[in-house]
Amino acid sequence: MEGDPKQKLLITKESSSEEELTLVKRVWEESKLMWVVAAPGIFTRFSTFGINVITQAFVGHIGSRELAAFALVYTVLVRFVNGILLGMATALSTLCGQAFGAKEYGMMGVYLQRSWIVLFLTAFILLPLFIFTRPIFILLGQDESIAEVAGTISLWSIPIMFAFIVSFTCQTFLQSQSKNVIIAFLAAFSIIFHVCLSWLLVIKLNLGLPSAIVATSLAYWIPNIGQLIFVTCGWCHETWKGFSFLAFRELWPVVKLSLSAGAMLCLELWYNTILVLLTGNMKNAEVEIDALSICLNINGWEMMISLGFMAAARERLAYIFTSNKEVADAVGDLSPLLSISILLNSVQPVLSGVAIGAGWQSIVAYVNIGCYYVVGIPVGIVLGKVIDLQVKGIWIGMLFGTFVQTLVLTIITYKTNWDEQVNIARNRVNRWSKMGNSDQETKINTPDD
Template identity: 40%
Template structure:
């Protein structure tokens, strides 16, 4: 496809399109849900759409939580090694790896639009081409990002981190270079499999990787005393285990026409693909990088090691809950792109309504669990009494943030499925960087609210 500006859709004449929907989608396509006129119609369609959505969202949420837990489990064990080690892993995970993961996820999300709509339109042979095209672009991007890993220590010093944290995080970053290239391979494969609703196999692989990761992290980091070196070995190995397993599944013939082998077509129309990938990257990265900025600001506060460690625990918890929303994000993106590709605009709109309601209910449930366990969960992350007390004090704000933040990734999934990445990027710039960060700086430093301001600013920008 030469032009990546418009979503990929099945052939149709101009007068078949419903311009009121602001998308090039055929109106009244066969298979679209009928108009909803009363509560009975709504209830019937809500249950039907919920079944489809959770068939995708359940395994996607589980996969997201397992993959996020790889870094989170490493932080948990690092907290039991020492406060400096926890701060170092947190800074590397949030700043260096977070920047790179945001870039890879963002650029890879272009496949959610292209593969999802191609699958819905029945153009299965294009999925493998898009996958390989994305690999080429993301591996090239990873080569550039590797400089950030190599020079992480001086970079962190320049932006104001303490010498001890910068030095430890810099060494750990160099050890984590293999993970960078694992991100580049993983993100396209995940979108490729998601577009075909092959969530279960991803969930199984992620679960096996997490079990392997937890066992060997305990063995190397605590039992054998390898510390940060052990963390790097296990974390790199876990990500490449996921990649190898998914690649074997894809090339082994389980994807049918979607994978017909490696092809030189992957190098055609790269610039058009890069444009959509960059728009996708900006949309996703602006949100993920906000977490990185919060961790950096904590490093400027008094008693930086405690501040960074406490905030990293809160961001870790928030990240786990956001994984549930990201799983819903993946599911709704698949639903929207597939339905638009098949020419079902009403079904796509109704899927949005169902996903928002479901995400809000999940957020409330997670927030209640956090509030009821606020006296206990900080001990899972650290032995430091000061760190645990700060985390306990911030739990109420963190719970409110979880409820509000659980809906936003779902809306982003709709934008990705419809191909609206560029427009949402402008919204994210305004919310996060023109409003949220300045608010955080004013409250944190002028009014001396410390790291509590990180959660407050995150709430206000939503």
């Protein structure tokens, strides 16, 4: 005889309630673990990005032309180079993350060295962009007086390009091992040092534009030196086994993964670059570039500053970067679009992080081409130039492209078979670790001549 239906229903409800409590507990535990890793990482990103924001604030008080030139160099040229180098460095994030998960710790140091080789060679190839900045910007239709100042800024910024390589790779290497506290400590020291040195050189001693860029360069290199010492001098004994000739072997797979990763992130970062270039061809270009660059820098801090504060501050916040009322008013006019951009960028980086961890760089590169360059930019040009909404129209088009990209990545993530992705990652790590082990065995077993 079957049991009482009411009793069955009660048991079903109790088991369902227990499952919900278990799920809530699991989510809570995972969230705590994630914040242990994420909190220092967020602070580090905040501090590192803050270096450029602080520099822009000091440069803006030198003059509007200098601020426009700085915006061109750092939002166009440095972002262009940054996109390539950071994008290629994300290949290391995929490899180190998967190697650490598979407990192939010794391969992580080899991956780091391989990444250095690939990225430094890439940086030397990109060096002429910094040397010939002035004619390049004039060729792109920018104001000649602004391009002249931009040429000076770019030459002083060459050490910063090489600093990016060490910064990106060492941070990735350490974050893959959850060693984030040292990165956060060095970042905090760096930003305090940068504020003090910039004030001394630019405001107190009035040494002008080059001194602001020198302070920026030092602020990037100081934490890099600290990270290199931490990595190579015994604090990463499991994952760093010293410099090895294995780093020069099997470089082609790293190059291929780096290129696909670079394409993915470049297409994303260059999206805002095109926005600035299009703005530079509009009427009242100096004010428009200044206002837009301020908004883009504020947008870079959206994960750290609340949306409500941003809405309340509006154009008042712009006075941190400039004393020009016309520029501040233009920032206030763009603030509603800035708020929407902040909302979208709260979701999109998470999806990009999932793509990097899973090694989908090639897929996301195609998604970015379609969403940004086939959808976003044409819509922005039509709204900005044909309908004459100017910079507002261009930014609306850009936001629309970002929205479409976020939607597509959400669908891809939802429909992915994650068990299959785990097997793919395991096979990749096993294959590459076997290559490294066979190379070491060959070296050991080869008799002396």
